[in-house]
Each structure stands twice: as structure tokens, then as C-alpha cells.
Amino acid sequence: MMKRIAFILLLIIAMCMPGIAKGEENPFLKDAKIKLANAKRIVIIPFADYMRDPFSIDNRRLLFSVRQGFESMGKLVIPDEDVWKVLKDMEIIKEDSKYKVSLEKQLKSYGFSKELAEYIEENDVKFRSEPYIPALTEEEISKIAKLFNADIVVRGCVVDYGVIDVSSASPLSNIIGGVAPFMTAQRIGIAIAAGSYIPSTDKEGVVQMTIYLHDGWNGRLIYGKSIFATYKPLFSNLQGRFVLLRGAVKRALDTFFSELKMEN
Numbered sequence: 329m330m331k332r333i334a335f336i337l338l339l340i341i342a343m344c345m346p347g348i349a350k351g352e353e354n355p356f357l358k359d360a361k362i363k364l365a366n367a368k369r370i371v372i373i374p375f376a377d378y379m380r381d382p383f384s385i386d387n388r389r390l391l392f393s394v395r396q397g398f399e400s401m402g403k404l405v406i407p408d409e410d411v412w413k414v415l416k417d418m419e420i421i422k423e424d425s426k427y428k429v430s431l432e433k434q435l436k437s438y439g440f441s442k443e444l445a446e447y448i449e450e451n452d453v454k455f456r457s458e459p460y461i462p463a464l465t466e467e468e469i470s471k472i473a474k475l476f477n478a479d480i481v482v483r484g485c486v487v488d489y490g491v492i493d494v495s496s497a498s499p500l501s502n503i504i505g506g507v508a509p510f511m512t513a514q515r516i517g518i519a520i521a522a523g524s525y526i527p528s529t530d531k532e533g534v535v536q537m538t539i540y541l542h543d544g545w546n547g548r549l550i551y552g553k554s555i556f557a558t559y560k561p562l563f564s565n566l567q568g569r570f571v572l573l574r575g576a577v578k579r580a581l582d583t584f585f586s587e588l589k590m591e592n
Contacts (some may be wrong), residue, residue: 355465357587360541360551364588370403371472371544373419373464375484375537386489386573392575394482394539397585406476414475416494417482418467466547473544481542488536518534532560533572535580553582553587 372394395405415421448525454576466482473481534557541551559575561567 348403351366352406356551361588363543363550364401364541365482367544369406369478369544370398370477370586371406371473371476371478372481372482373411374399374408374414374467377486377487387486388491389573390486390489390535390537390577393574393581394484397581398482401585401589402482406478411472411580412478414472415446416466418468418471419462432434468544468547469542470545470547473542473547479543481547482539483542484537486537488534489573490534492534494530494532518574528563530560531567532558532564533569533576534558535573535576537580539584553584555583557583 372391374391391408398405412421441541446557458497469481469483473479536554536556538552538554540549542548543550557580558578559572561571561575564572
């Protein structure tokens with residue numbers, strides 16, 4: 329009897345505990361939808377990328393796609409160049425180039441002139457390598473937003489972004505499946521035997537990232553979404569890297585923005 333009473337009490341406590349019931353919308357997502365619907369101006373901070381230069385062409389293409397997503401919602405997105413200038417002025421964008429330190433030591437040991445060293449520093453693009461975006465405080469995020477009178481600040485982190493090789497069935501075997509009804513049993517057997525020895529590797533675009541939304545007024549995090557998406561069209565090994573990455577990014581951002589749309 330006591331066990332039954334204890335079980336009933338535990339059940340009542342569990343039912344009273346706060347949580348997201350089945351079918352109920354995430355409260356953070358709900359608030360983010362409302363804030364985003366009312367927002368007019370948005371700042372996008374370059375995404376942290378621990379695999380490559382955050383200002384590489386790949387990362388800039390990714391940010392361009394994110395920008396397009398917010399613009400399609402009718403938002404005014406602050407120009408990237410203006411944001412980057414503010415980040416540099418605030419010393420948020422930093423450089424810690426091992427290449428620069430190494431080259432400076434070499435120039436000094438070889439006795440090169442100071443003028444030559446300065447010329448190389450100004451013209452060698454590797455001196456601008458290894459920049460990174462460190463963690464930001466709520467005060468810093470709020471300051472950036474207020475400089476642009478922005479309602480929302482968008483940040484993110486790129487975990488994986490590239491093209492990978494994936495094994496697949498032989499193209500010959502795939503073709504055989506379509507023409508099998510028109511072939512004799514003997515020819516099918518020969519074709520399958522030949523096709524099974526033909527190696528095949530497809531290419532697949534992959535993107536894995538997290539996107540954060542911050543309230544521009546106080547800098548607080550209001551929503552975050554981790555996304556993983558791949559894109560492998562038919563005959564993907566014949567597709568260019570740009571096409572595969574664009575497909576993966578589109579799938580990832582379609583997932584992100586579809587969640588944030590207000591239902592009519």
C-alpha cells in the first residue's frame with residue numbers, strides 16, 4: 329500500500345514539473361520568433377571557424393547565404409564590411425600568426441633590412457592568416473548592436489564545411505537496375521559481375537554549424553540551433569565543389585529559417 333502511495337506521489341510531482349509537453353513549442357523558439365518578427369535591423373558577426381580563416385571565400389559565401397535568409401524575411405542586414413571595421417576597432421578580431429613570428433625571425437637572422445621586412449608584411453597575404461573570433465560578452469554584443477541600431481545580433485560557429493568522398497554502388501550496377509527488364513538473364517549476370525569490380529566514389533557536400541540569435545538591446549542569447557546537412561545529387565562525383573557546398577548550405581539554412589517563420 330505504501331509503495332502504491334509513493335508511486336502516485338512521484339507521478340503527481342512529475343506531472344507538475346515544468347517542461348515541454350509533447351506537441352508544445354519550445355519557449356525559447358517561441359520568444360525568438362516574436363523578437364525576430366518585430367526586428368528591423370540585423371547585424372551578422374563573422375562565424376567562428378576552427379578549421380580555416382573566418383574570412384576565407386568559403387566562410388564569406390556561407391555568411392552571404394545567411395544574409396539572404398534574413399533579407400528574404402524583409403530585414404535590413406548591416407553591410408559586412410561595416411561590421412568587420414567595428415570588430416577591428418573594438419579589437420575583437422585578433423591575429424596570432426605563427427607564420428609572421430617565424431618569418432620575422434628568419435629575416436632578422438639573415439640580416440634583411442627593416443624596409444624589406446615591412447614591405448613583405450604589407451604584401452604577404454599570409455600575414456593576415458589565422459584570425460579568429462573569440463567569445464563575446466553580452467556587453468560587447470550589445471555595444472555592437474547599438475552602434476548599428478540593430479535589434480538582433482547573429483553569431484555562429486562552423487564545425488565542418490567541405491566536400492567528402494563517400495563510397496557508393498557502382499554506376500554500372502545502378503544502370504543495370506534500369507535496363508534489366510530489357511536484357512537476357514545471361515547478359516545481366518555478366519554485366520553485374522563486371523560492374524561489381526568497378527569501384528565508385530561519390531562526393532558529398534557537408535555543413536555542420538550552430539547559429540545563435542542575441543537580443544540587440546541587452547546582448548542576451550535568445551535562441552540557438554545546431555544544424556547538420558549533406559547534399560549528394562545524382563552523379564555527384566561530376567559536380568563541382570561549389571555546387572555541393574551550396575546544396576548542403578541551402579538544406580541547413582532552410583531548416584533554420586523554416587523554424588523561425590511565424591505561422592499565419
